[in-house]
Amino acid sequence: MSGKSNINVLKNVKKTALDEEIAKYVAYHRYYQRLIAIRIISEGHSIAEAARIIRKSYQTVHRWAKTCESEGLEGLKPSFGGGRPSKLTYDQLIELDKIIEKTPNISMKDVHILVNEKFNVNYSLKQIGKIMKKLGYNYSKAYPKSSKSPKDAEKQLKKT
Structure with a gap:
């Protein structure tokens, strides 16, 4: 599975269009990841190298590359098969x-x-x-302070 692939990801996509799309895209992590993989391949790296860099399987990145070759950047956008549309645009x-x-x-x-x-x-x-x-943010669960704990609990528990 190593070596150069015959897939031409830049067949229907210009490198500048790819760079512009990467720069402006912030909302959907999956699409952004696909753009990065295609960018890596377009710079001359193999599909196996791109898969290793973005930590996806070879088959997944290969499928993205084939889709990009045949459909362009539009083919890389996730197509969800239904579900309720988002309230936020x-x-x-x-x-x-x-x-x-x-x-x-x-x-x-x-x-x-x-x-x-x-x-x-x-x-x-x-x-x-x-x-x-x-959107790529991570919030940890907030824990309330117990009303029974002493006011200087942090000071008492602090290692000296």
């Missing part, structure tokens, strides 16, 4: 991502309120967590 997701990026230490509850007020869309906190994960 792609542009709203990008705008939300930029707001979150500019706001340090924003909590998931703050994002929930922001989405409700700014976009007039009501999601559950669980769904906000899924959206955050899709």
Whole structure:
């Protein structure tokens, strides 16, 4: 499975178009990953090398390359076979991502309120967590402090 492949990923795609698409794309991790794989292949690396770099199987990256060769960048976009459409549009997701990026230490509850007020869309906190994960953010679960713990608990537990 090593060696050069005969697949020409730049057959229907210009390198500049690929670079522009990578630069502007922030919302869907799967598509971005596919663009990166195609970019690696277009620079002369083998499919096996691209698969190793992005940590996907050879077969998966090979399928992406064949799709790109035949359909261009449009073929790389994930096509979901149904399900409920998102309440937030792609542009709203990008705008939300930029707001979150500019706001340090924003909590998931703050994002929930922001989405409700700014976009007039009501999601559950669980769904906000899924959206955050899709945008590439990771929030850990917050644990409340017990009212029974002493006020200087951190000081008492601190190693000296």
